[in-house]
Amino acid sequence: MDTAPQIVRYGALIPCRTAFIDAHTPGSDHKENFTVIGGGVSESPDQHVHIATPHGFNIGAAGQPPRCRNSLHDHRTAEAFFVLSGRWRFFWGRWGDAGEVTLEPGDIFNIPTGIFRGFENIGSDYGMVMAILGGDDAGGGVMWAPQVIEDAAAHGLILAETGKLYDSKRGEALPPGVSPMPLMTPRELAKRPEPSTAEVLPNHVARYWDMVALADRAPCKVIGAAGLLRDRPGFEVDFITSGSASDAPQSRDRPTVLMPVRGHWRVTWPGGSDTLAPGDTMSVPAGLAHAALPSMSGDAGLYRVTGTGDPAGPTWRG
Template sequence: MTPDDMNANIVRYGDLIPCKTAFIDAHTPGSDQKENFTIIGGGVSESADQHVHISEKIGFNIGAAGQPPKCRNSLHSHRTAEVFFVLKGRWRFFWGRWGNAGEVVLEEGDIFNIPTGIFRGFENIGQDYGMIMAILGGDDAGGGVIWAPQVIEDAADHGLVLGDNGKLYDTKAGDHLPDGIAPMPLLDDAALATYPEPSTAEVVPGYVARYWDLVALSDTAPAKVIGADAKLRDRPGFEVDLITRGSAPTDMHPHSHPTVLMPMRGHWKLDYEGGSSATLNPGDTCLIPTGVSHALAPSMTGEASLYRIVPTEDPAGPTVRF
């Protein structure tokens, strides 16, 4: 690969382009300061304003959410996997029909493989702007977002209407539903009854991994974080590893699948075929195409860690439900 080829596959944290109108709660007080990012793949945005940095389909999507303190993402569900790790800040994740079935607080580096089929939301409970990085299963990210009924009702009070085509219309800006497009119907009681209400004790042990536990597991080999035989045993259509200084693959090697590198701490030197190299920093996202030989090593002393994600042949959704 030429340097230009590789640079086209690296999305720098400082170059991320946010969308502030990505979802139906974009005008709802308490959620109206969110910034959403689609880094790789089409994502699940409901807005035509969403910028996609790398549109290649690799079997999963990479995105991010940035929020100031006390800003929350409203209750929603996905048909496929949704995994978050905290890049910056302190975050509370909550779930259930009304968001009160259970909750967990994640610190920087912690990762949460949120079960499908439950309503979930999250908020920045830190003191500064926070960022969480997201992995969404499937090339189409499961066909969009399923909102709790109260979210759709609250949004309508603030001018945003979601059409049954999955697109947002801002009535306060003069938009209206096109002919043949009806408002997205609310889930009825029978449908809502199919959404589990697991407790914190049921969710956290099998779906949350703490950063420092993973660091300890990755001293000589990458820690298997999500996968059939990983710490979080699941088969959501991709596998996730944590790599640290002692487990970095320093020999040149190719992969038989696209590979995504997402640094968490430290600065990483990425060498790739052709004799060129690039430095990856926390918050950057790098897509290494299939068959491209590369090597990876921390470029400075100190703490260094990154998450590595690869697609698998499994369906884009977990095998375990409540």
């Protein structure tokens, strides 16, 4: 059993700029994708995995300059995002016009499965969102809206039925006997719900400052069977502030991931300690007693993610 946590520092994150099918599509061709924990859902062999140890969920991130867009897609398992930096517009539906919400730093969005979703940085600087994907295999890949696949092909990227990308700009072509990824049929597309913003927001979005108020004395359960966003997507998410942090060591029977969104946090465990800053990710092994406290005064918020073993989706209950 591991005896110490593993830490991935924000400044040490290794980006992949060819992770997905829209890597050449104008408007999406400057995004960076990161796989922090787990195998992730990248379609490119160039994607670097920082911590491959199974946790029951995956942690990833997307970094994008202003007005850069992540194209409409879906996963077979749950997907939740929280904003680390920047201002982001999330949108969903077959054409991305069924509904939308704007998220600020610290806000979290537990996106329903079965619905195409995309997002773009609408701030003035480079921004980053952190992603939690249910399951160790993250659902086996990404399902793209048909127009995304067609646009990508027009700019040289072909997605094979195997889920692997081939780049004609690099002289690559589909191997013999391998067909392109088929587009969803009209019948399949017609089965997908198109919920409005008013339908999605109450049960799928939690705001940072609301969670700060709720976590004043005890950690706020954000995603879980009894959470603000009631769901059992295969993981639970808690939010902790300086008011609800405790120096009493605790352990869990599954790996725990700590991700600060504001402030610096001092994490201690038998025989060691370290400090986390926003953008850092710490994986605490199962069974290791640990405590996390803000290391200075001021605003401090931290997300804690733990696997539950529940089926990882679906989450839309319209």
